[in-house]
Amino acid sequence: MSQSLTLSHPTGVLNGSIKLPASKSEANRALIISALSGQESQLHNLSEANDTQLLQRLLKSDAATIDAEDAGTVMRFLTAYYAITGQEKTLTGTERMCQRPIKVLVEALRELGASIAYLGEEGYPPLKIGKFTGNGKKQLKVRSDISSQYISALLMIAPLLPEGLELELEGKIGSRPYIEMTLSLMKHFGVEAIFEGNTITVAPQEYKAAEFTVESDWSAASYWYSLVALAKEADITLLGLKEHSYQGDHAIADIMYKLGVYTQFTEQGVKLMKKKHERHISLDFSDCPDLAQTIVALCAALGVHVDMTGLESLRIKETDRIQALQIEVLGMNCSLEEITPGVFTLEPGILHKQKLSFRTYQDHRMAMAFAPLALLEPVDIQEPSVVRKSYPRYWEDLQKVGFKVIMN
Numbered sequence: 180m181s182q183s184l185t186l187s188h189p190t191g192v193l194n195g196s197i198k199l200p201a202s203k204s205e206a207n208r209a210l211i212i213s214a215l216s217g218q219e220s221q222l223h224n225l226s227e228a229n230d231t232q233l234l235q236r237l238l239k240s241d242a243a244t245i246d247a248e249d250a251g252t253v254m255r256f257l258t259a260y261y262a263i264t265g266q267e268k269t270l271t272g273t274e275r276m277c278q279r280p281i282k283v284l285v286e287a288l289r290e291l292g293a294s295i296a297y298l299g300e301e302g303y304p305p306l307k308i309g310k311f312t313g314n315g316k317k318q319l320k321v322r323s324d325i326s327s328q329y330i331s332a333l334l335m336i337a338p339l340l341p342e343g344l345e346l347e348l349e350g351k352i353g354s355r356p357y358i359e360m361t362l363s364l365m366k367h368f369g370v371e372a373i374f375e376g377n378t379i380t381v382a383p384q385e386y387k388a389a390e391f392t393v394e395s396d397w398s399a400a401s402y403w404y405s406l407v408a409l410a411k412e413a414d415i416t417l418l419g420l421k422e423h424s425y426q427g428d429h430a431i432a433d434i435m436y437k438l439g440v441y442t443q444f445t446e447q448g449v450k451l452m453k454k455k456h457e458r459h460i461s462l463d464f465s466d467c468p469d470l471a472q473t474i475v476a477l478c479a480a481l482g483v484h485v486d487m488t489g490l491e492s493l494r495i496k497e498t499d500r501i502q503a504l505q506i507e508v509l510g511m512n513c514s515l516e517e518i519t520p521g522v523f524t525l526e527p528g529i530l531h532k533q534k535l536s537f538r539t540y541q542d543h544r545m546a547m548a549f550a551p552l553a554l555l556e557p558v559d560i561q562e563p564s565v566v567r568k569s570y571p572r573y574w575e576d577l578q579k580v581g582f583k584v585i586m587n
């Protein structure tokens with residue numbers, strides 16, 4: 180794969196229907212739950228995202244060492260899965276994965292009777308998972324302000340624990356819609372849970388086999404909203420998106436209403452239309468952290484001033500996304516600063532007419548978020564193959580609506 184690609188659009192006019200990739204978050208929950216059920220469930224429209232293809236392969240693997248690559252859900256969900264099923268595995272990942280914390284999950288699983296050792300730095304992968312000696316403990320307190328994936332991982336194994344689980348979430352609940360997605364998927368496969376205040380209770384129960392069709396990915400849709408916002412004219416339909424979705428990132432429809440895109444829900448999905456955008460907006464990303472890069476890149480291009488909160492988890496994702504964004508918007512004469520603790524402001528500048536070049540930091544969302552700027556000026560994207568994590572056909576889909584893609 181090439182080191183960079185150059186993207187441009189001759190007319191700035193976008194027309195077409197796009198079949199988005201399926202949600203990797205939904206798919207990876209369905210795969211883990213299906214494996215835990217011990218029965219054959221029919222899962223349709225599993226995502227072509229590497230994160231999902233990888234989990235499918237790993238769940239069938241009897242290798243002693245398992246490589247979760249750069250997939251957070253794969254690392255966190257498999258840690259809980261191997262722990263409860265008592266599979267002795269070494270679980271590792273990319274260099275970056277071994278810098279992404281996992282202590283909260285490991286400590287919780289240990290309290291439940293799992294045997295997990297750190298093979299490198301305490302609190303980080305790689306992990307050595309051993310026998311499960313389920314000690315009958317059912318009440319746990321878990322921090323919920325670092326990653327919701329720890330909570331989702333614990334919830335999915337909860338019905339299989341001898342006494343079930345009563346999970347008290349401590350601190351701010353970050354990425355809450357992902358916890359709700361987990362509970363919804365568990366319910367789809369026959370398991371009830373009660374989420375009251377900050378406590379989630381799951382009694383011992385059995386998962387039941389069921390058919391499940393994974394929805395299109397709302398996080399992937401966000402890049403198409405950005406494309407429409409920056410196009411001269413646009414008539415774009417995104418297939419397979421649902422208004423009432425398990426995915427919290429459907430929030431993009433409301434956010435983009437302020438940034439120049441009107442959403443019409445149809446039988447097939449959504450139709451996106453252009454409208455006027457606001458000049459100054461305030462957003463809290465606590466429920467939808469994966470949308471932050473889309474919004475920052477778009478607002479830098481539109482010259483919109485944004486005040487933002489809820490960005491804490493961005494520092495421990497595929498890269499330090501705050502730092503990556505700060506560097507890349509600087510190249511567009513914009514600044515992204517933490518004004519007071521936890522409050523960030525994007526101050527737009529004047530965009531000079533020049534070819535833009537963006538680094539991607541091994542992060543699919545950096546590539547996908549900055550690519551739409553090619554509607555203004557030709558854009559170079561470094562390491563374009565990063566998109567394989569969630570949206571492998573991204574560059575092909577852009578070509579379908581008239582983008583010129585030159586691999587360098």
Ligand SMILES: O=C(O)C1=C[C@@H](OP(=O)(O)O)[C@@H](O)[C@H](O)C1
Pocket residue numbers: 203204205251252325326327328331353354357468469492
């Ligand atoms: O559970 C999930 O599928 C995800 C949860 C979120 O992570 P955090 O809970 O770490 O914020 C999100 O950023 C990630 O892309 C997918």
Ligand SMILES: C=C(OP(=O)(O)O)C(=O)O
Pocket residue numbers: 249250251252253469496497544569
């Ligand atoms: C943060 C992400 O993924 P994960 O944490 O599952 O690696 C993402 O896809 O933006």
